[in-house]
Amino acid sequence: MYSLIRHGRNSLELQKWLHLRFAVNLLQNESAFSPNPSPNALSSLSNSFSSPSAAASDVSSLRDGRKGNNFTVSYLVHSLGFTTKLAESIWTKVSSEGKANPDSVLNLLRSHGFTDSQISTIITNYPRLLILDSEKSLAPNLKFLQSRGASTSELTEIVSNVPRILGMRWHKAVGRYYDFVKDIIEADKCSNYEMSCLSLPEGTSQENIIRNVLALRRLGVPQRLLFSLLTSNFHVVSGKERFEESLKKVVGMGFDPATSKFVKALCVIYQMSDKTTEEKVSLYRKLGFSTGDVWEIFKKNPLFLALSEKNILNSFDTFISLGFSRDEFVTMVKHCPQCIGLSAESVKKKTEFLVKEMNWSLKAVVSNPSVFGYSLEKRTVPRCNVIKALMSKGLLGSELPPLSPVLAVTDEAFLNKYVRKHDDKELVAELMSIFVPHRSS
Template identity: 30%
Template sequence: MYHFLIARFTHHRIHHSSVLCRNAFSLFFDSRSFSVSNTNHYHQPENFTLSTLVNSCGLSPETALKLSKRLQTKNPNGPNAVVQLLTNHGFSDSQLRIYVKKHPLVLLSDAQNTLLPKLKFFQSIGVSTTDLPKILIGNTSFLSKSLHKHLIPRYEVIRSLVCNDKEVVSALKHCSRNLHCGWAVKDAALNIEVLRKLNVPQGCISLLVSNFSGVAFTKHSVFVEAVNSVKELGFDPLKSNFVLALQVFAKMNKDIWESRFKIFKKWGWSRDMCLSAFLKHPQYVMISEEKIIKVMNFLVNDVGVSPEDIARMPGILNRNLEKTFIPRWAVVKILRSRGLVKSDLRISSVISISEKKFLERYVTRFQKDAPLLLDAYNG
């Protein structure tokens, strides 16, 4: 059960000292923080003159004081109902702490009449109890916005751009803050119209909106400039790489773009090789400089792959060094030493496949001949 820790403080204690003030406002926002019951009956708080709402959820003493005064005059038992409601809709203890820290005024909400209809709306479009806390934590203003004047109209805009509600939910999970701006809603419609005039397939448009909603809802002038840059490089609007390149240009400024090319030039790539790799796998330029250096060093110096070969398969650069490259290369070395695979086995065929396929093709298949393969892969 959650229990609000209630404390009574006299006026002279409130103003005594900053140290005492911080101690007075300490909140242990754990399983005892709020007073709720698994039934629909709530424990009445003793006193909400000054709620201890600070340490664990990160509220400042000043914010907690203002909030506690409003709770006292509005609805002393309201927070219990709010927390009960959010808990019933998938929020864990830690997620509650994070959400309240970001949006403390949610505790002032009317749980049944204001919050519940919004939560039911999200459920009606297919948002699971697993995704709901993540979406709301990422977009704290959702529960403070009007259901009929804001949430439903925004949903209808996104729904008009994609194929189904599942893609709407994906867009919300990747939601941009721009979604709350009136100009962004208008610009999104204009942005997608630009793509439709280029005959970009609906599947590619859905890919952009559901996975890169920040790009779809960006300013129209920025979007058009990015589209023109992608067209100039020769991307085919009928293929998904067009929108993948579009999201790169919409997010990355020229300086970062040039800095990435400088790194690869140190490994022997020409500018043409960089652009050729970009045409094959646009997202490789979004990799951080630190990761590029680590992966290139491993592939070139440890594995022995030539920089030219890497440029021909840039997609592998996105894979995780510690979780994918190193353990899979350990398996390949054992298989090569036993003569169980060809010595010229392409690293791209080993790195690019799923974990399930890798285990089936290179570990389980050879367990009798090399029983330590799984240990090498895990170790």
């Protein structure tokens, strides 16, 4: 059924795993696996295109921490090994909830045998855990799992892999997810991921989910991505014929099962009906894209096809209002699909800064659409300020350098090209003072 020879897989083995019978009606009428997930759930899969940006005052307050609370950016960095950027990002998410008491969450996890390394993984993958009530939400779930016979090692391993388990409200859902993840881990330890090693009752809903998950594992989908599928709002692995057909389409498009794009594509295809897909392709064609363009862009960024009609049209109108032509809009999206998902405010600010303040042409922006994904405060402005300073001193001539070597290169490459190469130590220090302050915000 599945055309997977191109992936170099053994056809007989694949037929064994991919010609599965999807005979179990999975978890019907149960809220934890709603058959109609919200379209807004797509946002949970998208990776941030531009880096998070926090106001300097917010970061300052985060670093200071709350009175009597040792949980600070510095604490995350020195005790749990986070980078400063990651720690500040997590702190920003946590700080929106004034009632949060992160210290109590960390203490609770440690009291149940979680190591700092496991806690670091948990917080990185599920920052929201830090704003949950340790006594009313987390402790009861941990106690419930222990009551089911979970050993300390089993508990810490499974929660580390799928920390969302602790954020669930109902014990029935907590127990079900725990069993699924435990079975997946056990199956992964068996040779060839054989179902027989699980001893699952035939025809149960649990067997259906495990069969789907193991089919994906057999294709080469990493365990970490399987867990994200299991606990996502899409409920892809809960499907039957729909799962089978969606998987067939995604594999046929040539997505690499070992990548997150494969999982994103599977979620998008699973959620969209053929009619909705045709309507979305038709809309893009009206904006100037060919059908081939749409599917090529989808391969680069699967969430491109999941955008709502309103978001697509608003994005198009924003670029046109800024002076870009229809063809230029199509060109930018083809080279950098994430452009079409950015807010109008972000696109306007970045375009106006680059064109009006820095005097780069619209054509230069069209040739480098990735600039829309860079943080204005953390990347674009500090680098451009260095360029302005050099030009004011007559060290770059009268013309702006090309946009790409200024913004598209790494920090190290930029500093080597425009800052460190100068022999004047005072000049280098001055340029670094222009560049560095923005990096901590």
